[in-house]
Amino acid sequence: xxxxxxxxxxxxxxxxxxxxxxxxxxxxxxxxxxxxxxxxxxxxxxxxxxxxxxxxxxxxxxxxxxxxxxxxxxxxxxxxxxxxxxxxxxxxxxxxxxxxxxxxxxxxxxxxxxxxxxxxxxxxxxxxxxxxxxxxxxxxxxxxxxxxxxxxxxxxxxxxxxxxxxxxxxxxxxxxxxxxxxxxxxxxxxxxxxxxxxxxxxxxxxxxxxxxxxxxxxxxxxxxxxxxxxxxxxxxxxxxxxxxxxxxxxxxxxxxxxxxxxxxxxxxxxxxxxxxxxxxxxxxxxxx
Ligand SMILES: C[S@@+](CC[C@H](N)C(=O)[O-])C[C@H]1O[C@@H](n2cnc3c(N)ncnc32)[C@H](O)[C@@H]1O
Numbered sequence: 001x002x003x004x005x006x007x008x009x010x011x012x013x014x015x016x017x018x019x020x021x022x023x024x025x026x027x028x029x030x031x032x033x034x035x036x037x038x039x040x041x042x043x044x045x046x047x048x049x050x051x052x053x054x055x056x057x058x059x060x061x062x063x064x065x066x067x068x069x070x071x072x073x074x075x076x077x078x079x080x081x082x083x084x085x086x087x088x089x090x091x092x093x094x095x096x097x098x099x100x101x102x103x104x105x106x107x108x109x110x111x112x113x114x115x116x117x118x119x120x121x122x123x124x125x126x127x128x129x130x131x132x133x134x135x136x137x138x139x140x141x142x143x144x145x146x147x148x149x150x151x152x153x154x155x156x157x158x159x160x161x162x163x164x165x166x167x168x169x170x171x172x173x174x175x176x177x178x179x180x181x182x183x184x185x186x187x188x189x190x191x192x193x194x195x196x197x198x199x200x201x202x203x204x205x206x207x208x209x210x211x212x213x214x215x216x217x218x219x220x221x222x223x224x225x226x227x228x229x230x231x232x233x234x235x236x237x238x239x240x241x242x243x244x245x246x247x248x249x250x251x252x253x254x255x256x257x258x259x260x261x262x263x264x265x266x267x268x269x270x271x272x273x274x275x276x277x278x279x280x281x282x283x284x285x286x287x288x
Contacts, residue, residue: 006199007137011088011113013199014135018089023067026092027099028252029242031259032069034076034103042073046128046157049283051222055154057081058125063114063146064132068096068107074128075105084108086118115142119149131160134203139213147217150288156218159283163225166232166280167204174236181240205282218286225279228270230262232280 026032047053056079062071065085075083085107087093093109100107112118115136127146136142146156171178205213207223214221238255245251270279 009199010135010137010202011115015088017200018066018087019091023089023091023095026067027069027095029238029255030069031256032067034072034099039073039076042070043077045159049157049159049222049224050155050285051220054079055125059084059123060126060128061086061117061119061124061149063117063127063129064135065096065109065129066092066132068099070128070130071107072096072100072103072105075100075107076103080125082108084110086110086112086114088113115145117145117149121148122151124149125151125154127154127156129156129158133158133161134201134205137202139203143213144217147288153287155220155285155287157283157285159281161282161284162201162204162231163277163280163282164204164206164209165278166228169280170232170236173232174240177237177240181244184244207277210282210284214284214286218288221284221286224283225276225281226271226283227266227279227281228274229265230259233262234259 043054058080059082060071060074060080061084062068062074063086065071065087066089068085071083071085074080083106085093085096087096087109088111090111093111096107097109110118114132115138127150133139133142150156203209210221210223238258242255
């Protein structure tokens with residue numbers, strides 16, 4: 001696991017970054033919406049990662065739920081009796097609550113550090129999460145906590161985690177911008193949340209890391225990967241540029257169009273043609 005861990009800082013920086021920078025912009029930046037089509041696509045994606053249908057009922061928890069990308073869709077899908085979202089960022093969960101209200105669904109929110117899960121042992125029918133594991137200092141210890149709260153045989157599904165290879169490509173592409181940013185920072189006092197997230201995004205994962213984290217504690221582990229152009233362009237260019245360019249509508253529209261074109265290119269070219277080890281985003285599932 002490539003890691004850059006300063007445990008004391010990570011949790012606080014994650015909370016502050018997602019409260020102060022991401023909560024208000026995340027859905028727009030990532031093109032999150034909760035249309036019927038997106039709900040259906042997300043359920044299909046989760047089922048294809050799991051390799052079988054989602055549980056037909058029960059209690060599901062979305063970990064590192066942020067503004068509700070997954071949990072609101074699962075609430076709209078309607079099969080679970082209770083959908084719960086956990087996140088350290090109270091501001092993100094406020095955005096989640098107002099989006100859920102707009103869509104007429106109920107999602108329970110819990111502001112908590114997910115490294116100690118606020119659930120009883122053997123109590124959950126499904127644990128899901130998107131793009132959160134790489135924020136945690138100790139993924140091995142965290143997954144033991146996930147196993148504790150899952151009912152026997154119940155599954156977990158994790159999507160959107162960065163691969164080691166993808167991060168290496170992204171770092172290479174953004175190197176010139178990193179240099180410019182460091183120069184700029186050396187002349188400025190505004191350093192708090194520049195876009196080099198070393199203490200926020202603390203891991204990238206190779207297939208060996210996945211084996212180390214999951215194999216000894218879960219059954220039926222499945223790993224898949226996807227994406228190249230969209231995640232690389234987003235992380236290496238759009239995210240840094242958003243931090244330095246003025247925030248005005250035409251630019252936001254241009255960025256959205258670039259992401260959509262890149263996503264389509266992935267769908268058409270990179271997902272079918274690239275070998276799994278060269279794709280940028282990892283998805284993992286298993287059961288307790
Ligand atoms: C990249 S966002 C993903 C949000 C959402 N899952 C999605 O798919 O859009 C990662 C989320 O993990 C949360 N997070 C990071 N570390 C955490 C921790 N230790 N406990 C709880 N939440 C955490 C952040 O606050 C943030 O909302």
